[in-house]
Amino acid sequence: MEVIRSKSNRLIKETKKLHQKKYRKESYLIEGWHLFEEARKANAEIERVFALENHVNQVTGSIPVTVVSPEIVQELSDSQTPQGIVAQVALKQPLFPKQLTGKYLVLEDVQDPGNVGTMIRTADAAGYDAVFISDKSADIYSLKTLRSMQGSHFHLPIYRVAIDDLLGQFKANHVRILATTLSTHSVDYKAIRVPDSFAIIMGNEGQGISRLVEEQADELVHIQMPGQAESLNVAVAAGILLFSFI
Amino acid sequence: MEVIRSKSNRLIKETKKLHQKKYRKESYLIEGWHLFEEARKANAEIERVFALENHVNQVTGSIPVTVVSPEIVQELSDSQTPQGIVAQVALKQPLFPKQLTGKYLVLEDVQDPGNVGTMIRTADAAGYDAVFISDKSADIYSLKTLRSMQGSHFHLPIYRVAIDDLLGQFKANHVRILATTLSTHSVDYKAIRVPDSFAIIMGNEGQGISRLVEEQADELVHIQMPGQAESLNVAVAAGILLFSFI
The missing domain is CATH 3.40.1280.10 (SPOUT methyltransferase, trefoil knot domain)
Known part of the structure; x- marks a missing residue:
């Protein structure tokens, strides 16, 4: 399992770009356990998880996990009180429906x-x-x-x-x-x-x-x-x- | 009319304390023209107005007006896009009603x-x-x-x-x-x-x-x-x- 403790790490810098709309073409970030669970329930394609060391066990399955420091979780989320997990999720735009009724x-x-x-x-x-x-x-x-x-x-x-x-x-x-x-x-x-x-x-x-x-x-x-x-x-x-x- | 251009001015520093709840015993700050007009319509006791030079004419009546720089308006409000006026208003707690119906x-x-x-x-x-x-x-x-x-x-x-x-x-x-x-x-x-x-x-x-x-x-x-x-x-x-x- 990869461990990153430096904010200037290339992967962290690349991932942080997803805070800007222009870089969110293929994926986006979610923060917190509630959204992570929702993503799983919806079978969303979770590309990578960044989690604190003591939370890593909560992430099961075959998702690539990167262990990071609290500072990096803070850096990747924009929350004042981040919950120890940030995940990168594939962005899938739904196709416009052929028929509208509802x-x-x-x-x-x-x-x-x-x-x-x-x-x-x-x-x-x-x-x-x-x-x-x-x-x-x-x-x-x-x-x-x-x-x-x-x-x-x-x-x-x-x-x-x-x-x-x-x-x-x-x-x-x-x-x-x-x-x-x-x-x-x-x-x-x-x-x-x-x-x-x-x-x-x-x-x-x-x-x-x-x-x-x-x-x-x-x-x-x-x-x-x-x-x-x-x-x-x-x-x-x-x-x-x-x-x-x- | 008083003009203040320095953030370290004593009045500005005192007024800024009203951002903290513990100092809001007798007055509080409002920001922007809409709230200022609402305060006037309600006959609230406006103790002082801080306004940009080109907005001062909009403040009529006998309210003490202090002309300040854009930086000071920004300092006194906590808005990203302040509207050129901050006013200090007397805080009046309403008395608990004797009868409740409604x-x-x-x-x-x-x-x-x-x-x-x-x-x-x-x-x-x-x-x-x-x-x-x-x-x-x-x-x-x-x-x-x-x-x-x-x-x-x-x-x-x-x-x-x-x-x-x-x-x-x-x-x-x-x-x-x-x-x-x-x-x-x-x-x-x-x-x-x-x-x-x-x-x-x-x-x-x-x-x-x-x-x-x-x-x-x-x-x-x-x-x-x-x-x-x-x-x-x-x-x-x-x-x-x-x-x-x-």
Whole structure:
């Protein structure tokens, strides 16, 4: 078993590059035992594990294991309190489905990795069939997004798409498009009856949904707020809608 | 008008201490124009404003203004992208109400400032009457919590309390106590009919609610999850419940 104690080791330096999106073409890093177990349960291809010496026994099977020091675990994860394991997992983009039918969540240009991860986790919890995210949304394979997502990317397919193409596909497949807006010139979500196939589109934290989505949507939806706050956090709003529509 | 360009200035150093909870006895800091406007609308006592030279005209009235450099604004806020204004606001704890009647949110030992702030913002949006937070929950006057809260502490009272006292007060005032749990040995929220006066208790991110709350609650509530995720983010769960019960 390989043992590495130096941060300047070539393998460590190469692996750390996976913190940057441009290097995450074929693999990405996950941190912590929970995600490692989720990866195993999902039969994800785990290419390598970096673990503390006293944790190595917890990694069974034929995965290559590298024993590293606590400093290196810290270096490879971006967590304040890393859990003694970082794993490199093969990145497999799912193929766009030939037919669309089911319940979908769409994220249009959501910037914050925590929001993106939390919404995917919520869609998973609520039993949605897939999540579609626009090119400009936060990357789902960053450690931050993965932490909020808590393994949900192992449970449901996540497609990175161009929004205009996606809207066309929804229309061709009779998937009803519900776009969320802050405007009260739209329907309160409590008055909405959803069909079997629908997609909820959540927009950017500051700007909301794009003009294109607003024009193409079958229905514009808002959450009526009797209180004084001007808006809801986008992940909270998504949670309310996703659970209301199941 | 005072102008300060040195980070080692005594006023700046004193003010920066307000980043630490132990110094926030009588005042706290807010960052950005949105919170500043909310403070004004709420007639909060703004003790001092630190602003960039080109923003000073935006601060009207009799508030003492100190012109500072961008580096000092950065130093006083903890934001990556500060907005050119930091204000020191008098901290006024609301008196515990003599009578309890209405819709309440209770946070028991919620650790993450972002979660605490987001839940208070959501309770505000949903028109709840007050929020009660346990001693061990994240401080609401940290810049992080304030950022997530988006000014909601100016809209509804937030009481820091001992949970056992609070439960006694709820019982004495016939406020129905609904405690959230992950256990499915409880009632799905969709089956709950709430009375006029009730309190929803959200627990710690890792441990959930305490044994005491579990025992004293009138009803244990969970959110049924048809999908594969093991749990929801606590702020998302709160959002679903708060809006479902209004």
